[in-house]
Amino acid sequence: MPRRRRQSGVFGWFADLWAWLLDLRDRAGSRIGRRARDLSYGLIDVLGSFEGLENGVRRGVMRVLRPIGRMAQATGLGDLFAFLFELPGRVLGRVRSVGRSAARRVGLGGVLESFGRFFGLLLTPFTALAGFAYAWAVTRNRKDMLLAIPAVLMLAPFVYVGFSASLRGPGPVAARYQKAMREARQEGDHQVAELYREKLVQLGVDNSRAEYIEAIKLVEEGDVASGYEVMQRLAPPDIPGYAAAHYWMALRLLTGEDLGEVEETPPTEEGRLTLAERHLDRIVELGGNAPQVSMLRAIVYARTDRPQQASDVLEPYADQIFAAAAMRLRMLVRLGDDEAATTQAQAVPRLFASLGLPASKLSADEHRSRVLAATLLKDEPQKELTLIDWQQTFPDDPQPNQLLAQLTRERVQSTLDQQSFDPEALVERLCRAERLGSPRAWVALQLRDLIENRETSASCREAWAGLLGSPDASEPLIELAGTTAALRGEILQARKAFQRLAADGDAPAIVWNNLAWTLLQEPRPIPSAALEAIAKAIEQEPDSPVYRETRGQAEVMLKRWRPAVADLKYALEEFPDNQLIHLGLARSYEALGQRQLAADHWERSGGRRPPNLLREQ
Known part of the structure; x- marks a missing residue:
């Protein structure tokens, strides 16, 4: 190839580039051509091999079928098979002929012809397909057609299975796999169970709900670790999974329940809260925005020192759901927003009353919210009742005991300052104050005021008599009442107190001595x-x-x-x-x-x- 004279400048550079591209095209075309030629030769060899295989199969099949054909010709079975094959067509032709004759006799020939043409139009695609199949069949060599019989027989079961599965869908097969997976997990063979799970995935069956239920059963049966592993697979913390499993994981992490010996479980409270928040984020990505999810998110915010975010999340539900109202009230008090807290406090007793649940079903925080609401609303009777509910639900919690004891002492003292009051309520509060550990000296002072006011106050007289007969009054309280009465010169009242203590004949020695005195x-x-x-x-x-x-x-x-x-x-x-x-x-x-x-x-x-x-x- 003659060398071109090199041009200078930009045009020369473009000319060189164009020449290089043409050279690259020629070389690539030559290489691709060689590859294609080699591939075509290989295909010809393969086809030749297939042709030899076809001839071999044809000869083998003919050796088997030729004796059968000769036997059929000798015995007349060929004619019988031909008759049976033509019989349906003959019967249908005869029925059609009779039908047409009958229609003409009754005057419906035109209608029947119109219906036939219309029906023929509907069947045109099918008749065309059948005609093509017939034309293809009659133009084939019969001997070659016989060669297809073994292949057809081998493919028939697969065709049947595919057709049956298309009609019934993957349901029956999936049900068997699901049953086998459950049985494998019950037997502790998790490897086999995982194999069946992969089979279900291959069938395109969403088995998340069944696996979720199975995981719940594992946890209920005590196999927490295995159930947790299934939940982790259903709800990975970094990508959206099964929403119910995400919620279960978040709830379990927030309640601090045991998750078994799983290495992925965060050992610290901070780590558990972070992981729970990630699961809640996945639920939101899946489109879940239920109040329960917002409640769990508010709990995360509250425990991670984010009360404002917790209040904002709860606000849409704080006038409709008691748990949301109670929690938001605590967040507002924590933020120091007294005005908003007082407004929110109005909804707490109303929503609790609408629940229709006993107070024993509430958590300690919900009891605390009821007390806060009564305090902000300056409702002392309601505050006393809520503290009693709290103390009875959690008798070992020192906070409700201390708050109730303090409030009870205040109400006893304010009651004794009145000339007229409810004697039964005073007796109940005196008994409660003594039972909650109020100082003995304080109790003695209230008893002294009660017995000294007996002469001038009918309410005090009734309260004293009610105290001596109250089943809620403890023996130490009655003994203190008798001693106080004796020291105030009320011998007969003291005698009544000690006689009550000794009525069953099994009193301590000090009680018998004081009664004798x-x-x-x-x-x-x-x-x-x-x-x-x-x-x-x-x-x-x-x-x-x-x-x-x-x-x-x-x-x-x-x-x-x-x-x-x-x-x-x-x-x-x-x-x-x-x-x-x-x-x-x-x-x-x-x-x-x-x-x-x-x-x-x-x-x-x-x-x-x-x-x-x-x-x-």
Whole structure:
């Protein structure tokens, strides 16, 4: 090829480029041509091989079919087969001929012809296809057609299966795979179960719901790790999966429930919250925006110190759903937005009442929200009721106990400042305050005010009587009430309190002693009953000097001088300066004629000798 004269400048550069492209085209065309020639030669060889194979198969099939054909000709079976093949056509032709004759006789020939033409138009595609098949069949060599019989027989089962599957769909096969997958998982063979799951995917069957239900069953049966692994496959945290599985994962992570020994589970609270939020994001990507999803997202925001975002997420539902209203109220209080919190507080009791659920079904945070609502609305009775619900639902939680005890003490004190009030409510609050651990000194002061106001307030009298008869009053409270009444000089009221404690005959020794002491006091002392009561105390503690003194005083009143001297001398060793003991000994020695001893004890008793003491002997 002659060399061209090199041109300078831009035109020369473009000319060189064009020449290079032409050269590249020629070389590529030559190479592709060689490849195509080699490929065509290979195909010819393959076709030649197939032709040889076809001839071999033809000869083999003919060796089998030729004897069968000869036998058919000898026995006349060929004519029989031809007759059977032509019989349907002959019958249909005869029926058509009869039908046409009948139609002409009744005058419907034209109608029948019109219907036939219309029906023929409908069948035109099918007749055309059948005509093409017939023309193709009659132009083929019969011997060559016989060669197709083995292939047709081999393909027939596959054609049947495909046709049957197209009619019934993948449902029956998928159902068998699903059943086999469940059985494999129940037996713990997860590898086989995974194989069946892949088969279902190949069939194009969405098995997510069945797998989700199976995972729930695994968790309920205690196999948390296996159930969690299935959920992870259904709901990967980075791509949208099965929405229900995403929700289950987020809920499980937020509630802190055990997820089994799974390495992917975050060990920290922060990690669990982050993973839960990712699952909630996937639900939103799937188009899920239910209130339950918003509630879980608000929980994530609240626990990750994002109260404003939590409040914003809950706002659309805060006037319709109790849980949303309760949580948003806590977020607003946390943000310090008193005005919005007060407005939100109005919806909390209304929505709770509309639930129709017992308070025992609420969580601690929901109880806290009810208390906050009552506090913001300045509804003290409602606040007391909500605190009682909270305390009864969570009796071991110190917060409701402390809040309820404080509120109860405040209400008891404000009630006792009134002249008229509800006695039953006061008794209930006194019992509750003592049961919640209010200081004993505080309880004693309220009992003192109650018993002192009995003379001027009918409500106080009814409250005192109700307290002594209340089944909710504990034994320590009744004992404190009796002691307080005795110290205030209300002997008969104190006696009632101690008699209630000893009514079943199984009271502590101190109760028997205090009852005996009240029975020895005015008005209306009953020393014989006192002696019986103190005997119960001494049975429990026979060496108590206090109880021996009480028995000695009862014996003095019953004029049992010698037993009285023995008991009082025993008590005097423990209490040598007790004037009541000296007085009892003085009277006893005087009655026994031991005047010197009587005089000594009279002197130490701080009193003077009664002038009629001798006449009382």
